[in-house]
Amino acid sequence: MIRFEQVDKRYPGGITALADLTLSIESGEMVILSGHSGAGKSTLLKLIPAIERPTQGMVIVNGQNVSALKRAAVPYLRRNLGVIFQDQKLLYDRSVFNNVMLPLAIAGVPPRDAGRRVRAALDKVGLLDREKAMPVALSGGEQQRLAIARAVVARPSILVADEPTAHLDDDTARDIVAVFRSFNQVGVTVLVATHHEALFAPNMTRRITLSHGRLAQ
Amino acid sequence: MKGWLLHHRKAAEQALHRLVATPVNTLLSAMVVGIALALPAGGNMLLVNVQQLAQRIAAAPQLSVFMSLESGKKEVDETESRLRHHPQVRDVRFVPREDTLRRLKQSEGIGEVIESLPRNPFPDAFVVLPRSETPEALETLRAEFVKYPGVEHVQLDSAWVQKLDALLRLARLAVTLLAAALGTALVAVTFNTIRLQILTQDAEIEVSRLLGATDAFIRRPFYYFGALQGLAGGAVAWLVVLCTTLLLRGPVSELASLYGVGFTLYVLPLPESILLFALAALLGWMGAWLSLSRHLHD
Ligand SMILES: Nc1ncnc2c1ncn2[C@@H]1O[C@H](COP(=O)(O)OP(=O)(O)OP(=O)(O)O)[C@@H](O)[C@H]1O
Ligand SMILES: [Mg+2]
Numbered sequence: 001m002i003r004f005e006q007v008d009k010r011y012p013g014g015i016t017a018l019a020d021l022t023l024s025i026e027s028g029e030m031v032i033l034s035g036h037s038g039a040g041k042s043t044l045l046k047l048i049p050a051i052e053r054p055t056q057g058m059v060i061v062n063g064q065n066v067s068a069l070k071r072a073a074v075p076y077l078r079r080n081l082g083v084i085f086q087d088q089k090l091l092y093d094r095s096v097f098n099n100v101m102l103p104l105a106i107a108g109v110p111p112r113d114a115g116r117r118v119r120a121a122l123d124k125v126g127l128l129d130r131e132k133a134m135p136v137a138l139s140g141g142e143q144q145r146l147a148i149a150r151a152v153v154a155r156p157s158i159l160v161a162d163e164p165t166a167h168l169d170d171d172t173a174r175d176i177v178a179v180f181r182s183f184n185q186v187g188v189t190v191l192v193a194t195h196h197e198a199l200f201a202p203n204m205t206r207r208i209t210l211s212h213g214r215l216a217q
Numbered sequence: 218m219k220g221w222l223l224h225h226r227k228a229a230e231q232a233l234h235r236l237v238a239t240p241v242n243t244l245l246s247a248m249v250v251g252i253a254l255a256l257p258a259g260g261n262m263l264l265v266n267v268q269q270l271a272q273r274i275a276a277a278p279q280l281s282v283f284m285s286l287e288s289g290k291k292e293v294d295e296t297e298s299r300l301r302h303h304p305q306v307r308d309v310r311f312v313p314r315e316d317t318l319r320r321l322k323q324s325e326g327i328g329e330v331i332e333s334l335p336r337n338p339f340p341d342a343f344v345v346l347p348r349s350e351t352p353e354a355l356e357t358l359r360a361e362f363v364k365y366p367g368v369e370h371v372q373l374d375s376a377w378v379q380k381l382d383a384l385l386r387l388a389r390l391a392v393t394l395l396a397a398a399l400g401t402a403l404v405a406v407t408f409n410t411i412r413l414q415i416l417t418q419d420a421e422i423e424v425s426r427l428l429g430a431t432d433a434f435i436r437r438p439f440y441y442f443g444a445l446q447g448l449a450g451g452a453v454a455w456l457v458v459l460c461t462t463l464l465l466r467g468p469v470s471e472l473a474s475l476y477g478v479g480f481t482l483y484v485l486p487l488p489e490s491i492l493l494f495a496l497a498a499l500l501g502w503m504g505a506w507l508s509l510s511r512h513l514h515d
Contacts, residue, residue, distance in 0.1 A: 051427065078429035089424050105227060106430045108220035150428075 007057035017043040018213045030184040033193040035210035041193035082151035084161035097131040121153040141172035158189045232441035251453020257396035282343040285369035292367030308346040407504025447501020451494040
């Protein structure tokens with residue numbers, strides 16, 4: 001459950017990325033976030049794991065007011081979220097397996113248990129046979145799936161993704177969309193910012209469109 | 218509790234991994250730190266040895282009481298009895314002037330000179346062992362004995378020990394200052410390696426934060442890294458001191474035996490070795506702490 005209440009976000013330098021934004025996403029929903037470049041999609045997503053803080057208003061995630069969270073509490077919020085970043089943020093000095101292991105190491109999951117869960121996550125995104133590979137050896141689509149595996153390995157109830165199909169051809173993008181759908185089908189709340197709305201929303205998927213930091217009608 | 222232990226084990230492993238991953242850097246840092254630590258550690262060991270040697274040689278301070286050349290047998294006997302009955306005197310040994318002359322005639326070099334003298338230039342003397350060995354008591358006795366009729370001069374044979382003691386105290390201060398200066402160098406070396414570590418681990422730190430790592434989780438491997446590097450330096454220092462001691466042992470024993478003293482340099486004992494290692498690890502940890510508070514930003 002995610003709620004934005006009259007959220008303003010101004011970056012230093014006077015750019016208003018979000019203005020008077022109010023919206024609500026229910027638990028188990030899948031939502032597509034669209035809008036022109038610079039509309040504020042990434043900014044909206046960054047407010048959820050408290051990577052950015054709102055200038056005004058409240059962001060509530062799972063009943064917790066994230067905008068007022070103490071610095072020391074932020075790590076525990078992030079462990080309950082699965083985030084896929086626009087620039088992926090993979091670690092290129094370690095294997096696929098160890099990239100996916102990182103969130104579990106941070107959470108202090110015992111190694112045996114963790115190994116099992118890493119393989120399960122890699123299996124879900126179809127990368128199980130590449131666990132020993134280094135990220136540079138993966139194709140663009142495989143790297144994207146690696147980012148997804150890392151985001152879901154700790155079994156978050158909310159999955160947030162920023163442009164997960166950018167730079168991918170349509171077939172590969174469709175694979176990625178299918179992976180998100182499968183997580184949503186088992187009850188995970190999914191919020192995806194994308195330019196590929198057509199791929200994601202052939203049917204009833206809810207769509208939120210931003211324009212210059214406001215909800216577009 | 219189990220999770221906490223796991224985190225620490227992981228952090229220690231990670232730190233060890235980073236040390237092993239750059240063996241040349243690790244070895245060089247350990248050498249720099251080790252040699253910096255070896256100087257005060259070796260200095261301290263030398264001081265302790267010299268102090269023990271001094272104590273051994275000056276086991277019992279004594280007073281030499283010299284009679285004047287003019288004093289006759291009566292005065293000598295009187296002085297001897299006064300010394301023997303003095304409550305502060307433990308023992309008295311009489312050294313007749315003839316004995317001194319004979320002994321010196323036999324000695325190499327000055328024997329001929331002595332031989333050519335027209336008469337015995339040496340006075341009768343007493344070697345007095347006092348009951349109390351404090352410098353004050355010795356001084357009181359000296360002042361008292363010198364007033365006895367026929368006594369020309371009283372010499373405190375422990376004066377040089379006191380001088381040596383003062384000198385040793387000065388040397389100890391110097392070693393302490395040296396230790397402080399070189400300890401700071403150790404902290405500085407760790408400070409810098411950790412700074413470079415933070416720079417190279419930049420991506421990992423950022424991603425870990427985004428995935429929910431606490432500050433403690435991110436800092437822990439660096440603390441272990443600093444402490445381990447300090448420990449490696451401590452080990453080098455320990456080896457340097459050990460090798461130096463073993464190398465010096467033979468020559469020093471030989472030298473001591475020339476002076477009629479049986480003496481062996483002792484090797485850094487266990488408590489001091491542990492102290493050295495602990496101090497090295499602590500200084501490395503401190504360097505890491507300083508570097509983290511300076512270079513790790515959120
Ligand atoms: N860290 C920042 N500092 C200053 N301005 C920023 C910062 N991040 C974003 N902005 C500005 O805020 C506005 C919204 O940016 P945002 O990244 O949210 O857009 P977006 O919808 O994700 O665009 P895109 O589709 O190109 O990714 C833009 O005008 C951008 O220049
Ligand atoms: Mg964006």
